[in-house]
Every structure is written in structure tokens, then in C-alpha cells.
Amino acid sequence: xxxxxxxxxxxxxxxxxxxxxxxxxxxxxxxxxxxxxxxxxxxxxxxxxxxxxxxxxxxxxxxxxxxxxxxxxxxxxxxxxxxxxxxxxxxxxxxxxxxxxxxxxxxxxxxxxxxxxxxxxxxxxxxxxxxxxxxxxxxxxxxxxxxxxxxxxxxxxxxxxxxxxxxxxxxxxxxxxxxxxxxxxxxxxxxxxxxxxxxxxxxxxxxxxxxxxxxxxxxxxxxxxxxxxxxxxxxxxxxxxxxxxxxxxxxxxxxxxxxxxxxxxxxxxxxxxxxxxxxxxxxxxxxxxxxxxxxxxxxxxxxxxxxxxxxxxxxxxxxxxxxxxxxxxxxxxxxxxxxxxxxxxxxxxxxxxxxxxxxxxxxxxxxxxxxxxxxxxxxxxxxxxxxxxxxxxxxxxxxxxxxxxxxxxxxxxxxxxxxxxxxxxxxxxxxxxxxxxxxxxxxxxxxxxxxxxxxxxxxxxxxxxxxxxxxxxxxxxxxxxxxxxxxxxxxxxxxxxxxxxxxxxxxxxxxxxxxxxxxxxxxxxxxxxxxxxxxxxxxxxxxxxxxxxxxxxxxxxxxxxxxxxxxxxxxxxxxxxxxxxxxxxxxxxxxxxxxxxxxxxxxxxxxxxxxxxxxxxxxxxxxxxxxxxxxxxxxxxxxx
Numbered sequence: 049x050x051x052x053x054x055x056x057x058x059x060x061x062x063x064x065x066x067x068x069x070x071x072x073x074x075x076x077x078x079x080x081x082x083x084x085x086x087x088x089x090x091x092x093x094x095x096x097x098x099x100x101x102x103x104x105x106x107x108x109x110x111x112x113x114x115x116x117x118x119x120x121x122x123x124x125x126x127x128x129x130x131x132x133x134x135x136x137x138x139x140x141x142x143x144x145x146x147x148x149x150x151x152x153x154x155x156x157x158x159x160x161x162x163x164x165x166x167x168x169x170x171x172x173x174x175x176x177x178x179x180x181x182x183x184x185x186x187x188x189x190x191x192x193x194x195x196x197x198x199x200x201x202x203x204x205x206x207x208x209x210x211x212x213x214x215x216x217x218x219x220x221x222x223x224x225x226x227x228x229x230x231x232x233x234x235x236x237x238x239x240x241x242x243x244x245x246x247x248x249x250x251x252x253x254x255x256x257x258x259x260x261x262x263x264x265x266x267x268x269x270x271x272x273x274x275x276x277x278x279x280x281x282x283x284x285x286x287x288x289x290x291x292x293x294x295x296x297x298x299x300x301x302x303x304x305x306x307x308x309x310x311x312x313x314x315x316x317x318x319x320x321x322x323x324x325x326x327x328x329x330x331x332x333x334x335x336x337x338x339x340x341x342x343x344x345x346x347x348x349x350x351x352x353x354x355x356x357x358x359x360x361x362x363x364x365x366x367x368x369x370x371x372x373x374x375x376x377x378x379x380x381x382x383x384x385x386x387x388x389x390x391x392x393x394x395x396x397x398x399x400x401x402x403x404x405x406x407x408x409x410x411x412x413x414x415x416x417x418x419x420x421x422x423x424x425x426x427x428x429x430x431x432x433x434x435x436x437x438x439x440x441x442x443x444x445x446x447x448x449x450x451x452x453x454x455x456x457x458x459x460x461x462x463x464x465x466x467x468x469x470x471x472x473x474x475x476x477x478x479x480x481x482x483x484x485x486x487x488x489x490x491x492x493x494x495x496x497x498x499x500x501x502x503x504x505x506x507x508x509x510x511x512x513x514x515x516x517x518x519x520x521x522x523x524x525x526x527x528x529x530x531x532x533x534x535x536x537x538x539x540x541x542x543x544x545x546x547x548x549x550x551x552x553x554x555x556x557x558x559x560x561x562x563x564x565x566x567x568x569x570x571x572x573x574x575x576x577x578x579x580x581x582x583x584x585x586x587x588x589x590x591x592x593x594x595x596x597x598x599x600x601x602x603x604x605x606x607x608x609x610x611x612x613x614x615x616x617x618x619x620x621x622x623x624x625x626x627x628x629x630x631x632x633x634x635x636x637x638x639x640x641x642x643x644x645x646x647x648x649x650x651x652x653x654x655x656x657x658x659x660x661x662x663x664x665x666x667x668x669x670x671x672x673x674x675x676x677x678x679x680x681x682x683x684x685x686x687x688x
Contacts, residue, residue, distance in 0.1 A: 049108050050099075052092040053125060056135060057174035059085040064167035071160025078160035082167045083146045089170070090139035093132075100132040101545070107180055107244060114183070121241055126180035130549045133385060134177040134317060137392045138310050140523075142170045144516040145305040145396070151512035152301055152403055162202060162299070169195035173310050177317060182231050182241040185318070189227070189278065192311045193220050199306060200298040212297040219291040223281020230274030237267065247324045254328060268328035275322055276336060279315030283369045286343045290612055292366055296358040300403030303358060308365050308395040313388045316372040320381045323550055327379070330463065337377030337458070337465040341472040344370035346609070348479040352486070353595075353605045357402045357413050360487050364439070365395060367476060371454055374469045380457035381550035382543045386531050387454055389542075390446035393523030394438040398484075400517055401432040404509040405491055410502050415487065420496040424506040429492050431517040436488045438524040440481035441573040448570070449528030451477060455569050456533075456562060460555050470565075474572050481576025489584040535562050 063085040071078040099106075109124035127135075146166060153162055172195050176188025193216075201213025231241065237253060238246050253271070257264040279285070284292035295307050306312070319326060319336065326332055347366035354360045368391050375384030406413055408425050422429045438447040455477070458470040496503055508514065530545075532538025543552040555562070583590050595602040604610070661672070 049106065049110070049125065050095075052095050053106065053127065056089045056092045056096065056139070057171050057178060059089050060167045060171040060174065064164050064171060067160055067164040067167060071164055074160060076154075076159065079146070079150050079163050082163040083143075083150075085167065086139065086143045086146050086170055089174070090136075090143045093135040093139040096127055097132040097136055100127060100129055109180070118239055119235070119241075121181055121183045123184060124180040125178045126243060127178065128549050129546050130317075130320060130385065131177055133389060133546070135174070137313075137389060138170065138173050138177065141310060141392050141396050141520075142166070142173075142305060144519055145301045145400070148304075148400055148403070148513055148516040149299075149301040151510045152407065153299060156299075158202065162199075165195060165198045165202070166301075166305070169199065169306060169311070173314070176314060180243055182234065182243070182246070185321075186228065186231060189282070189314065190224070192306075192314065193217060193224075193282075196295070196306050196311055199302040200295045202298055202302070206297070209297040212291075212294040216291040216295050219288050220281040223277045223279070223288050226274045226277025227279075227281075230271050230277070233267070233271050233274065237271075243321070250324045250328065253325075266329060266331075268325065269331050272322075272326050272329045272332035273335065275318060275325070276332065279318050279373075280339070281315075282318075283312050283315030283373070284366050285315070285339055285370060285373065286346060287611075289343065289347065289366050290615065293359050293362045293608070296356070296362050300358065300399060300406060303362070304396045304399035304403070307362065308392070308399050310392070312365065312369055313372070313392070316369065316376065316384055316388050319373070319376045320385050320550055323376075323381050326376075333377050333379060334463055334465045335377075336373050337463060337469045340370040340373030340377055341465070341469040342370075343367070344374070344476045345472050345479075348476045348483065350605055350608050351483040352479065353602055355415055357405065357415050357418075357487065357491070358399070360415075360483060361395070361398050361402060364398070364480065364483065367480065368395065368439070371451065371473065371476075374458055374473060375454040378458050378461040378463055378466050378469065379551075379553050380454065380461075382546040382552050383450070383453040383457050385546060385550065386528075386542050387450035389530075390438070390450040390524075390527045393520050393527050394435045394445075394447055397431060397435040397517060397520035397524050398439070400513075400520065401428055401435060404428040404513055404517065405432075407509050407513070408506050409498065410505045412498060412502060415490040417498040417502070418491045418496070419494040419498075420492070421506065422492040425492075425508045427508055427514045427517060431514075431521040432488060432492070434521045435524050436484045439484050440577055441477055441569055442577075443570055445525050446523065446528035449531050449533070452566050452569050453531060453533065456555070456557075456565055457553060459561075459565055460553065460557055474569055477569050478572035478576040481573040482580045485577050485580035486584055489580060493585060494588060533562075535559060535566065 060082075063082045067074075067078060067081055074080075106125060106127040109122035111123055112120070113123050114121040146163070149162065149166065153159055156162065169192060172188050172191030174188075176185055176192060179185045179188060197213045197217040200216050201210050203209040204213075234246060235241055237256070238249050240246055240249075250268075253268040256267040258267050258270055259265075260270070281288045292307055292312065296303055298306075326336075344367045347363045347370065351360050351363035351367065354363060368387070372384040372387050372391070375381070375387060404425065405418070405421065405428060408421065408428070409418060412418070434445070438445040441448045441451045451473075455470055455473050458466050458473060460466070531540050531542030533540050546552070557565075583594075607613075661668075
């Protein structure tokens with residue numbers, strides 16, 4: 049195995065260990081080792097990409113991890129087309145976030161600890177995408193969950209941050225429980241957890257059923273849906289979406305790295321990697337498509353009215369992840385991964401742009417206190433504009449190509465849910481453009497609505513912050529050019545590159561239909577931008593009037609459909625009540641403490657009574673001795 053490939057995950061691991069142990073001594077220089085190692089990993093990822101592009105696929109074990117009976121699991125690497133793309137996404141965005149963090153986290157307590165956690169996350173994500181078996185995937189899966197917990201709760205003395213970290217960790221356990229059940233079923237039915245063996249024998253599952261709730265359900269459907277449970281949690285889809293908006297309590301670079309570009313896309317990667325399994329179950333694919341469409345619309349409606357700058361982008365992330373699942377659900381896995389690739393750049397740019405604004409506004413996050421920042425922050429302004437145009441699907445930019453490909457494939461599919469997903473996806477494209485430019489206009493245009501002290505501190509962020517913004521802006525513009533469709537004169541090199549791993553559905557639509565579909569998605573985006581311009585630039589008083597007239601709708605959206613309150617009422621409070629009344633009083637106090645404290649108490653009581661026998665009276669001792677001798681004599685006589 050090439051040394052450059054080993055360096056990709058293990059350099060960040062070494063950086064984590066050394067920075068955690070020695071970083072406190074290094075002080076303000078603690079960022080150097082993590083930055084250098086992740087840049088080397090990025091360079092090695094580029095080498096791996098071009099090696100794969102030349103036709104070299106690596107599937108090699110490093111060493112045996114578990115060998116017991118029929119269970120054999122190794123630590124090994126699979127570097128194919130899908131892995132090569134994911135390596136570029138993880139290492140490139142991580143490198144820029146590391147550099148950006150030098151400026152954003154300057155002067156923060158625990159500076160070295162932050163960079164150590166970033167290195168740990170990078171290692172975990174790289175192991176997740178590099179693994180050649182499901183158990184190594186699961187190791188990386190749980191490791192990124194741990195890293196997410198540490199980074200979300202970085203400000204652990206702040207109660208809301210600590211709660212958000214716990215919430216992310218616990219909510220993901222629900223999805224991961226289904227994921228691990230799916231792995232158990234794969235092993236019991238196929239006898240292996242290695243991708244190559246599982247996918248080569250996946251046809252053995254066809255026709256098999258499993259008895260659940262009195263009905264025979266296709267085994268492939270059960271496995272696919274259990275694996276998808278893990279994807280629902282990690283990629284924040286309904287009903288396990290509630291952790292991601294709260295995760296904005298972590299530092300903004302964390303939001304960009306983990307909750308926009310890499311960790312949350314692990315669910316999409318899982319579905320794409322397991323496409324031979326999902327292809328056996330039209331029911332599972334339909335459910336993925338419908339859930340993706342529902343989540344996209346659900347999250348987009350909430351983003352329309354949020355006032356926290358990071359939460360708007362967070363709900364946008366949930367919505368865009370749902371687009372990726374629509375692509376995978378209709379069998380166009382390469383289209384879903386294409387949107388994953390382009391989304392990594394424009395969404396990381398949006399989050400880091402928000403961080404630059406927060407720095408300029410002296411850590412203010414409420415858009416109602418912003419406005420008119422364009423002359424103060426020109427670099428942030430133009431890069432934020434490019435990211436907003438890209439996510440809105442403006443032709444020529446990255447988001448246009450990937451989003452259009454998903455909508456085209458949704459309309460093209462024979463699945464029953466395809467046309468519904470296309471209609472909802474087009475509507476969400478309109479809403480995405482609207483809330484993106486609502487945010488843009490509220491931040492950079494109009495009158496400044498903050499305090500004079502905030503106005504006094506307004507200035508462009510330092511170069512260490514703005515250079516990553518510029519580089520990400522290039523990606524937000526050009527990342528989509530790898531997948532220019534045939535209708536625009538391209539060859540869709542992206543789909544051709546990923547076809548050996550993911551395949552690509554045949555498009556049976558006419559050129560006219562394809563052109564109309566593309567035109568409808570572009571029109572939706574333009575209308576969204578136009579409406580935002582009308583409401584927030586030409587008629588800035590109208591949004592407040594609309595909110596007042598539709599007060600119940602506004603209240604419903606601003607409170608996120610009361611999902612958190614519903615979960616608190618239906619799950620959290622009953623669980624706490626059960627824990628206090630049953631687990632604490634009965635199990636803990638009565639049973640466990642009853643045994644732990646009861647046995648010593650009984651021994652103490654018996655000892656106290658026996659101590660009275662030793663009272664120091666010789667006559668009493670003689671009486672006991674005589675009585676004992678008499679008892680022994682009677683026993684001997686009875687036995688004889």
C-alpha cells in the first residue's frame with residue numbers, strides 16, 4: 049500500500065495526540081502542526097484521486113482486527129471513485145477550516161484543545177470513507193459522533209452548548225441503533241462484513257423474507273431501512289433532525305466543517321456506498337425519496353423566518369441534505385454525491401461567511417441587529433453573494449448543475465415517488481433562493497440596525513479569515529463544472545467517473561422536456577431572489593405586516609413546528625419521570641443500594657448481637673462451654 053495513502057488518515061491522528069499532549073506548551077502556535085498535517089493529507093488525497101482516475105483501485109487490508117469463528121474483520125482501505133471524491137471533500141474543506149480557525153478562535157481559552165479536536169474529527173471522517181468493511185465504517189461513524197460532541201460542546205461552561213452536545217450525541221444513538229441492527233443482519237445472512245464480499249453476494253438476499261409483526265417482509269428491505277436509520281440520524285432528516293440546529297452552539301468553524309461539508313454527509317455516503325443493497329428494495333428507495341422531499345420542504349419553511357444568522361444556514365443544510373437523499377432515492381446516486389460535492393463548498397462558504405460577519409459584529413448573531421455591512425466588509429460581501437447565488441441555482445455556478453441533475457433524475461425515474469419529489473424539489477428551490485437572499489439583504493443592505501458600539505467595531509476580517517472565503521468561493525463557482533450535462537454541451541464527466549461504483553440511470557426524456565425542467569428550476573430560483581429583493585429591499589416594511597397578518601403561521605415556523613416541545617413532552621419528560629420513580633427508587637435505591645448497603649448492615653447487626661456474648665463474665669463462659677458440651681454429647685448419642 050502506498051505510504052501516501054497511509055498518511056491521509058494517520059497524520060491527523062498523530063496531530064491530535066501530539067497537540068492534545070503538548071499543545072498547552074505551544075500556546076498560540078498550537079495550530080501549526082494540525083494545519084501542516086491536514087495540508088499534507090490534502091496533497092496525498094490529490095495523489096490518490098489522480099491514481100484512481102488513471103484506473104488504479106486499491107482494496108487492501110492493513111491487519112486483522114477481529115478473528116473469531118466465522119467473524120473476520122480487518123482494518124483496510126478501499127480507494128475507488130467514491131472514496132477519492134470524499135477524500136478531496138474532507139481534506140480540502142478541513143484544510144481551509146483549520147486556517148480560518150486561526151483568526152476566528154484567536155484568544156479563546158482552550159485554543160490548543162480546539163485544534164486537537166479538529167484533527168481527531170478529520171482522522172475519524174477519513175477512516176469512515178476509507179474503510180473497506182462495515183465495521184470500520186461503523187468505527188469512523190461513531191468516532192465522528194464523538195468528535196462532534198466534543199466540538200459542539202467546546203464551550204462546555206456554557207449550559208446551552210453543553211446541552212447541545214449531549215442532544216447531538218443522544219439523538220444520533222437512535223439512528224445508530226438501527227444501523228447496528230442492519231450490520232447484524234448482514235453478517236448473519238451473508239457471513240461477512242467486507243464490502244467486496246457483501247456486494248458480490250447481495251443477490252442471495254433476493255426473495256428472502258423475515259417475519260415482522262406477523263407479516264413477511266423482504267429481507268433486503270429490512271436491511272436497507274435499518275442502514276438508512278443511521279443515515280437519518282447522522283444527516284439530520286425527519287424525525288431525527290432536531291440536533292443539527294442546536295449544534296450551532298459550537299464555534300462557527302465547527303458548523304462549517306462538521307455540520308455543512310463533511311459529517312452530516314456521512315449518511316449520503318452510506319446510502320451511496322450500499323447502492324447494491326438499496327437497489328434490491330424499491331420500497332426502501334421510495335421511502336428515502338419521500339422522506340427526502342418531506343424534509344427538504346419542512347426545513348426550508350422553517351428557514352424562511354429564523355433570525356439567528358447561523359440557524360438559517362443550519363436549516364438550509366437540513367434541506368440540502370434532503371436533496372441529496374432524493375437523488376439517491378431515485379437511484380441517481382452519482383447525482384446525490386454530486387450535490388454533496390458542490391454543497392460542501394458553497395455551504396462551508398456560507399457558514400464561514402456568517403462567522404466573518406459575527407466577528408465584525410462583535411459576536412452578534414441576530415440579523416435584526418445587522419444591515420448595511422457591505423461597505424465595511426467587501427470581501428465577505430462578495431464571497432457571501434457568490435455562495436447565495438450558487439445555492440439558489442443560478443446558471444453557471446456549482447449549485448445549478450448539481451441541483452438540476454437531481455430534479456431531472458427525480459422526474460425521469462419510474463419510481464412512484466419521483467414526480468412528487470420533483471414538484472417539491474422545485475418548490476424548495478424557490479424557497480431556498482428566497483431565504484438565502486433574505487439573509488443576504490438583511491445582513492449587507494439597508495440601514496445598520498445595531499448599536500453604535502457595534503458600528504464602531506465594524507471592519508473586514510483579517511486575511512487568515514478572508515483567504516479561505518475566497519478559495520471556497522472559487523469552489524462555489526467552479527465545482528459544478530465537472531458535471532455539465534449534455535443539453536449544455538458537456539459530457540457529464542462526473543457521472544462517467546462515478547459510474548463504475550454508483551452506476552447512472554438512463555435518461556429517457558426528450559431534449560425539450562429536459563430543457564423545460566431546467567428552465568423551471570432556474571425560474572424558481574430567480575423568482576425566489578426577486579421576491580426577497582422586493583420584500584427586503586424595495587418594501588422592507590412588508591415582512592413585519594405579513595408576519596402580523598399571518599401570526600399563527602409565523603409563530604408555527606419561528607417555533608420550528610414545536611417539534612422540540614413535542615419530543616420534550618412525549619419522550620424527555622416521561623423518560624425522566626420513569627427514571628426518577630422507577631429506576632432511581634426501585635432499581636437503584638431499593639435493589640442495588642438495598643443489597644450494597646443491606647448486607648453490611650445485616651453483618652453489623654449480627655456482629656453487635658454476638659459481641660454481647662463476649663461480656664467478660666467467667667461464669668457465663670463456663671455456662672456456654674457446659675451447654676456446648678451437653679449439645680455435642682446429645683448429638684453423639686443420637687447418631688449412635
